[in-house]
Amino acid sequence: MRLWPQFASDRAQRPRINRTPSPLVARGTPWLTVMLASILPGLALIASAPVLPPLAFLVFISWRQLRPGLLPVWAGLPLGMFDDLFSGQPFGSAVLLFSAAAIALDVIEARLPWRNFLTEWLVAIGLIIVYIAMGLALANLSGAHTPLLVTWPQIVISILAYPLVGRFVAMADRFRLTPFLEIR
Amino acid sequence: MAPPANRRSGFSRRAQYTMFISYFAGVAGVLLGVVLLVVSFVQPEAFSGLRNVAADVTEPAGHATSTARAKGKDVFGTISGFFKAGSEHARLERELAVAKVRLVEATAIQLENRRLKGLLGLSQQAPRPIVVTRLTSSTAASTRRIATLASGENDRVRKGMPVRSEMGLLGRVLDVGRSSSRVLLVTDTESLVPVRRATDGVPAFAQGSGDGGIRIKLINLGLNPLHKGDVFVTSGSGGLYRPGAPMAIVREVTRDGAMAQVLANPSDADYVIVDDTFAPTPPPAITPVPDSQ
Numbered sequence: 001m002r003l004w005p006q007f008a009s010d011r012a013q014r015p016r017i018n019r020t021p022s023p024l025v026a027r028g029t030p031w032l033t034v035m036l037a038s039i040l041p042g043l044a045l046i047a048s049a050p051v052l053p054p055l056a057f058l059v060f061i062s063w064r065q066l067r068p069g070l071l072p073v074w075a076g077l078p079l080g081m082f083d084d085l086f087s088g089q090p091f092g093s094a095v096l097l098f099s100a101a102a103i104a105l106d107v108i109e110a111r112l113p114w115r116n117f118l119t120e121w122l123v124a125i126g127l128i129i130v131y132i133a134m135g136l137a138l139a140n141l142s143g144a145h146t147p148l149l150v151t152w153p154q155i156v157i158s159i160l161a162y163p164l165v166g167r168f169v170a171m172a173d174r175f176r177l178t179p180f181l182e183i184r
Numbered sequence: 185m186a187p188p189a190n191r192r193s194g195f196s197r198r199a200q201y202t203m204f205i206s207y208f209a210g211v212a213g214v215l216l217g218v219v220l221l222v223v224s225f226v227q228p229e230a231f232s233g234l235r236n237v238a239a240d241v242t243e244p245a246g247h248a249t250s251t252a253r254a255k256g257k258d259v260f261g262t263i264s265g266f267f268k269a270g271s272e273h274a275r276l277e278r279e280l281a282v283a284k285v286r287l288v289e290a291t292a293i294q295l296e297n298r299r300l301k302g303l304l305g306l307s308q309q310a311p312r313p314i315v316v317t318r319l320t321s322s323t324a325a326s327t328r329r330i331a332t333l334a335s336g337e338n339d340r341v342r343k344g345m346p347v348r349s350e351m352g353l354l355g356r357v358l359d360v361g362r363s364s365s366r367v368l369l370v371t372d373t374e375s376l377v378p379v380r381r382a383t384d385g386v387p388a389f390a391q392g393s394g395d396g397g398i399r400i401k402l403i404n405l406g407l408n409p410l411h412k413g414d415v416f417v418t419s420g421s422g423g424l425y426r427p428g429a430p431m432a433i434v435r436e437v438t439r440d441g442a443m444a445q446v447l448a449n450p451s452d453a454d455y456v457i458v459d460d461t462f463a464p465t466p467p468p469a470i471t472p473v474p475d476s477q
């Protein structure tokens with residue numbers, strides 16, 4: 001059994017027959033990427049204003065759009081809870097918003113089964129704006145009083161970053177299904 | 185793109201139940217989110233333990249990235265410095281000449297201060313900082329401004345201690361974990377710091393405005409005496425923040441105060457200093473006079 005994926009050059013020479021993706025990687029990658037996305041923006045810079053996109057949320061809806069059903073509808077509960085540990089928002093806001101977004105995505109998908117890049121982006125734009133505005137509202141309910149105006153740069157950055165996040169998720173998806181376990 | 189075909193449960197009981205339960209769990213997630221939110225509104229401290237554990241766990245990674253951040257900033261500084269070297273040099277020489285004179289003056293004043301304090305019998309010294317450490321991460325995606333400090337209970341950091349850089353006040357400690365603690369930055373809208381104008385002591389409150397700036401709220405309303413460029417320092421009233429720490433510089437005068445820029449940018453601070461909580465010396469107790477009727 002081989003534990004590590006082989007390099008591309010390596011793979012080209014050898015036959016890929018008799019290999020299968022690891023079920024652990026295939027199942028775990030989406031969860032791991034969302035959790036990493038919860039931690040990374042905080043480490044990137046000590047910001048004095050909300051500037052970075054809510055990366056975990058972007059990765060979460062990207063996975064739900066790219067591979068519907070891979071992350072279950074209830075995935076917002078554990079992933080949101082993890083995000084709340086690092087986000088600084090009142091605890092539970094990501095649990096609520098992630099779960100609600102997953103359900104909303106499913107409802108939209110049932111109505112618009114055929115989709116392309118543009119419709120997916122438009123749906124995501126709607127979700128991102130609602131997510132950031134609701135995050136602000138919940139933070140303000142818990143004692144802060146930040147004006148809505150402050151979040152505009154963040155909303156614009158998040159909307160523009162979404163296709164990039166989608167690219168990254170697609171890369172992670174290819175990695176997820178790399179067959180590197182030998183079948184015995 | 186065609187819709188994925190595997191979403192229909194068909195006649196399979198098992199598939200139907202699985203689908204129903206996953207949606208049920210999704211709705212339960214929403215409801216649980218609401219419950220957690222209500223708990224955190226009513227009792228904001230309820231989840232600080234969990235958050236401290238999370239911050240402790242990610243603290244080593246934060247150490248690495250904060251070092252990288254400092255290095256990256258140096259690179260940009262070096263490049264921009266290369267282009268500005270000549271004019272910078274000339275300006276610095278001029279400033280140095282002025283500064284040398286000021287230094288002599290300052291030494292004289294210091295000596296006089298010491299003499300006068302000796303006369304008054306005061307022995308006031310700036311206390312030693314609790315710990316010098318790094319800021320490892322911050323809530324860059326939230327509207328709350330909370331940063332994580334790379335020191336905690338093990339380094340004698342306690343709740344409420346003010347955090348500053350050499351440039352000025354950054355915030356105060358909100359929660360303390362074992363090896364990390366969370367800091368409410370002064371730019372958060374919930375942070376309120378009593379300040380005074382450095383030149384004449386006009387009292388005011390400095391409240392974060394959420395966008396990286398600070399709103400100066402005057403205590404004496406009426407004619408607004410502020411001007412662009414006024415520097416505010418902490419006044420120390422009410423304790424907590426030691427008086428005299430530089431805080432903000434006025435950027436724009438408003439009707440009832442001013443919008444100000446923070447002097448200590450947390451992203452520029454390589455190292456930050458945690459001070460002990462400031463407690464002003466209480467006034468002497470009034471001794472009741474016996475038989476005062």
